[in-house]
Amino acid sequence: MKIRICYGKTETGSYLSHLDLARTMERSLRRAKAPLAFSEGFNPHPKLSFASALAVGTTGCREYLDVDLASRLNVKAFSQALEKALPPALAFVAAEEIRENSKSLSAIINLAVYRVRVAVKPEDEDKVIPGVEKVLAASELWRKPKEKPGKKTIPAKEVRGLIRQIAVIQGPEAAAKTYELEMVLGLSTDGQLRPQELWEMIAAAGDFEAAPPLAVCRRALLIEQGGKRFAPMEGVRD
Amino acid sequence: MKDCIERVKPYLQQVVKPQRYLGGELNEIKKDWDSVQCRFLFGFPDVYDVGMSHLGLQILYEAVNRRPGLLMERTFSPWLDMEAIMISQGIPLYALESGRPAGDFDCIGFTLQHEMSYTNVLQMLKLAGIPYWAKDRSDRDPLIIAGGPCVANVEPLAPFLDAVVVGEGEELLPELLEVIGRHKAERRGAVDKPRLLEELAALEGIYIPTLKGPVIKKARLKDLDEAIFSLTPLVPYIEVVHDRMMVEVLRGCTRGCRFCQAGMIYRPVRERSKETLLAQARALRDNTGHNEIALTSLSSSDHTCIKEIVEGLTAEFNKEMISISLPSLRANHFSVSLAEEIQKVRRTGFTFAPEAGSQRMRDVINKGVTEEALLATVTKAVSAGWQQIKLYFMIGLPGETMEDVEAIAGLCEKVVYAGTKVMKEQGRKGSLRVTCAVSNFVPKAQTPFQWVGQASQEELKARQRRLKELIKDRRITYNYHDAFTSMLEAIFARGGRELAPVLAAAVEKGCHFDSWTEELRRDSWRQAFEELGMDMEALATRNFDLNSPLPWDHLNYGVSKGFLMYEYNRAQGEMISGDCRYQGCNGCGVCSFTVGDAEENSARGRRKIGENILYGEAVDQ
Ligand code: SF4
Numbered sequence: 056m057k058i059r060i061c062y063g064k065t066e067t068g069s070y071l072s073h074l075d076l077a078r079t080m081e082r083s084l085r086r087a088k089a090p091l092a093f094s095e096g097f098n099p100h101p102k103l104s105f106a107s108a109l110a111v112g113t114t115g116c117r118e119y120l121d122v123d124l125a126s127r128l129n130v131k132a133f134s135q136a137l138e139k140a141l142p143p144a145l146a147f148v149a150a151e152e153i154r155e156n157s158k159s160l161s162a163i164i165n166l167a168v169y170r171v172r173v174a175v176k177p178e179d180e181d182k183v184i185p186g187v188e189k190v191l192a193a194s195e196l197w198r199k200p201k202e203k204p205g206k207k208t209i210p211a212k213e214v215r216g217l218i219r220q221i222a223v224i225q226g227p228e229a230a231a232k233t234y235e236l237e238m239v240l241g242l243s244t245d246g247q248l249r250p251q252e253l254w255e256m257i258a259a260a261g262d263f264e265a266a267p268p269l270a271v272c273r274r275a276l277l278i279e280q281g282g283k284r285f286a287p288m289e290g291v292r293d
Numbered sequence: 294m295k296d297c298i299e300r301v302k303p304y305l306q307q308v309v310k311p312q313r314y315l316g317g318e319l320n321e322i323k324k325d326w327d328s329v330q331c332r333f334l335f336g337f338p339d340v341y342d343v344g345m346s347h348l349g350l351q352i353l354y355e356a357v358n359r360r361p362g363l364l365m366e367r368t369f370s371p372w373l374d375m376e377a378i379m380i381s382q383g384i385p386l387y388a389l390e391s392g393r394p395a396g397d398f399d400c401i402g403f404t405l406q407h408e409m410s411y412t413n414v415l416q417m418l419k420l421a422g423i424p425y426w427a428k429d430r431s432d433r434d435p436l437i438i439a440g441g442p443c444v445a446n447v448e449p450l451a452p453f454l455d456a457v458v459v460g461e462g463e464e465l466l467p468e469l470l471e472v473i474g475r476h477k478a479e480r481r482g483a484v485d486k487p488r489l490l491e492e493l494a495a496l497e498g499i500y501i502p503t504l505k506g507p508v509i510k511k512a513r514l515k516d517l518d519e520a521i522f523s524l525t526p527l528v529p530y531i532e533v534v535h536d537r538m539m540v541e542v543l544r545g546c547t548r549g550c551r552f553c554q555a556g557m558i559y560r561p562v563r564e565r566s567k568e569t570l571l572a573q574a575r576a577l578r579d580n581t582g583h584n585e586i587a588l589t590s591l592s593s594s595d596h597t598c599i600k601e602i603v604e605g606l607t608a609e610f611n612k613e614m615i616s617i618s619l620p621s622l623r624a625n626h627f628s629v630s631l632a633e634e635i636q637k638v639r640r641t642g643f644t645f646a647p648e649a650g651s652q653r654m655r656d657v658i659n660k661g662v663t664e665e666a667l668l669a670t671v672t673k674a675v676s677a678g679w680q681q682i683k684l685y686f687m688i689g690l691p692g693e694t695m696e697d698v699e700a701i702a703g704l705c706e707k708v709v710y711a712g713t714k715v716m717k718e719q720g721r722k723g724s725l726r727v728t729c730a731v732s733n734f735v736p737k738a739q740t741p742f743q744w745v746g747q748a749s750q751e752e753l754k755a756r757q758r759r760l761k762e763l764i765k766d767r768r769i770t771y772n773y774h775d776a777f778t779s780m781l782e783a784i785f786a787r788g789g790r791e792l793a794p795v796l797a798a799a800v801e802k803g804c805h806f807d808s809w810t811e812e813l814r815r816d817s818w819r820q821a822f823e824e825l826g827m828d829m830e831a832l833a834t835r836n837f838d839l840n841s842p843l844p845w846d847h848l849n850y851g852v853s854k855g856f857l858m859y860e861y862n863r864a865q866g867e868m869i870s871g872d873c874r875y876q877g878c879n880g881c882g883v884c885s886f887t888v889g890d891a892e893e894n895s896a897r898g899r900r901k902i903g904e905n906i907l908y909g910e911a912v913d914q
Binding site: 067068070071072074075078079081082083085088091093099101111112140142143144215267 | 296305306311312315317319321331528531532578579580581582583584613614912
């Protein structure tokens with residue numbers, strides 16, 4: 056049996072690396088008495104497959120994970136057990152059975168919705184919305200190459216196609232100098248655009264300085280198909 | 294702002310492993326600050342990932358927090374990246390549970406696991422804004438206390454400490470905190486420190502460095518089955534050094550290795566029953582979700598029912614893919630069968646500690662293992678499928694010659710040949726891999742070798758080089774310890790209060806995290822000693838006269854000085870002494886410590902207690 060779990064990553068959880076998350080999830084599943092299926096070999100490990108990893112420091116409202124089980128379980132009872140078993144870093148949202156041959160989460164999820172809280176200097180207040188408009192109006196946008204000492208340089212990339220929507224949720228009148236930007240970004244196997252990078256592009260377009268975001272939350276992971284968007288799980292609505 | 298966790302949050306993206314600074318783990322206990330009489334902060338003088346692997350922390354967390362009038366929170370040394378941020382932002386050392394500054398607590402207790410963490414204790418006080426020296430602290434500062442194995446000679450730190458827990462702390466620490474709580478309650482929250490210290494001194498096992506008094510007897514548990522144990526330990530999010538559940542199968546060891554401090558200070562042997570252990574293991578599994586359980590102790594395979602315990606655990610845990618690990622196996626056939634039993638889920642390497650290369654040297658240190666036994670064990674382990682063996686050795690042991698050192702290389706080769714031969718016979722490809730890990734002997738207080746100086750730096754390095762020359766076989770990986778670190782350990786392990794100013798000076802020069810080799814500031818240490826007119830090498834290598842007083846004579850761990858002397862004499866005569874569990878009492882003295890223990894602890898002894906005592910009365914009792 057295979058189950059899909061939807062969970063949240065709290066602020067404490069946002070500092071977990073992907074490995075920490077996998078370990079924490081395995082322990083939680085064990086505490087919830089999930090009959091985990093294990094890989095063969097010298098160092099057997101449970102078969103957990105996560106949807107695209109979150110950057111460190113980013114919280115998540117609806118993150119997903121598929122788990123292979125060795126025997127059947129009652130999803131309702133299991134959900135209650137897992138809700139109790141998750142540590143403060145993680146929050147339970149929903150769980151449901153999925154078909155054995157379901158496609159992997161990374162193969163189907165192609166959109167991510169982020170909420171980004173940013174602050175700007177008082178003199179730049181009027182530059183945010185024009186910056187957003189310029190980014191949306193551009194026909195192509197290039198991300199700078201990424202250089203890391205000791206690692207291979209990631210070449211520059213055209214990313215305009217990944218930017219689906221940017222909405223300014225709160226303007227300067229709601230909270231002075233603080234904006235909340237909702238970004239809908241495409242996820243593809245050959246690349247992602249991080250919300251922070253997009254924020255830097257908006258600042259460059261609007262000609263102001265981009266302070267690091269105050270908080271970043273991934274609110275949803277979605278599947279877009281035939282012009283419609285839906286969550287990877289029936290029980291979850293966005 | 295009180296909550297320091299909120300204050301560090303903006304900087305978490307700039308540090309490695311930010312989770313170290315946040316708390317919020319599974320099974321964390323947050324008690325209401327105002328509902329208790331005494332608030333205790335447990336300080337581990339190393340980073341979170343090291344400290345959270347420490348079983349003692351989990352036991353004390355439970356022992357203190359289960360009392361309604363007490364609370365315990367945790368703090369660790371912030372790693373250098375976070376430390377720099379805290380200093381520049383003026384954020385003090387804080388507790389992970391409440392985010393409160395360390396200075397808010399009534400009492401801060403440090404665990405002293407090894408000498409190289411002493412500078413971290415001072416650095417933590419510095420980060421907390423609390424004066425190092427006990428005499429400089431006011432009645433409003435937290436009481437600074439310490440416990441742990443290094444208390445066996447705590448004198449180098451004594452001037453910094455208000456009180457010291459000698460021996461086993463799980464019962465004594467809560468008692469001590471209750472006394473502080475009552476003292477404060479009687480004075481509307483104020484402290485009269487001289488009075489408080491006198492009240493604390495009345496507890497058995499509490500040493501007050503400023504009070505001249507009688508010998509302090511260590512605190513010790515009578516019954517391990519009755520002992521407090523945490524069934525809901527904290528479960529870290531990040532990977533820590535030992536990421537597993539731990540059950541303590543027994544405490545104490547009477548094998549009698551003459552270099553081993555733990556083997557002397559944790560006597561007598563007390564076992565936890567199979568029933569208790571299995572019940573604890575099940576509860577830990579349910580409450581932590583760990584996929585590994587370690588059966589810890591100084592020598593777990595010595596438990597009288599270890600086979601039944603292991604069988605009981607494997608029967609239940611193997612199907613849940615929970616692996617079982619048994620650190621500290623002895624080199625015998627029984628160990629291999631045990632290892633086969635427990636390593637069905639995940640197989641790791643096999644580790645043995647012959648400690649010395651030649652039989653003569655093993656007799657000197659009373660390590661009761663022969664070359665034949667070791668080779669037979671290796672043969673059995675390899676035929677059971679293992680292809681990696683790790684061997685621990687020491688160099689610089691008392692009376693060691695270059696020949697004894699060379700024998701280490703010889704023994705490793707024999708192990709490789711024996712193992713590889715088995716693999717060939719079985720038609721397996723490749724050859725046995727051996728890791729030869731060599732540390733430097735450090736003489737420790739409260740052991741038979743407490744009078745002996747360490748080998749000089751030159752000698753240690755010459756012996757390390759000799760081994761490097763000799764170990765040419767590519768199947769053997771040779772690694773060795775830093776000689777300078779071992780010298781510092783030796784200095785502090787047997788030093789007196791005169792070393793306290795050196796510690797303070799070293800910390801002022803930036804020394805801390807000395808056990809992290811890349812952080813060890815050798816020049817600063819050399820300067821600190823030089824400026825105070827002390828010769829490091831002379832301190833480390835000095836021999837103590839058998840008749841002169843030692844800095845730790847006032848701490849009584851139950852094992853008499855007479856016994857230690859007797860064992861030292863036997864070492865010089867290359868004579869081995871048996872394990873009192875199997876060969877009768879050696880008269881170390883610990884069993885007459887509390888009346889009634891004797892028969893019990895020598896349960897398997899064929900001789901009567903004290904029958905083969907060949908020396909005079911214990912001098913320190
Ligand atoms: S007093 Fe005797 S029986 Fe007890 S621990 Fe010491 S040597 Fe063993």
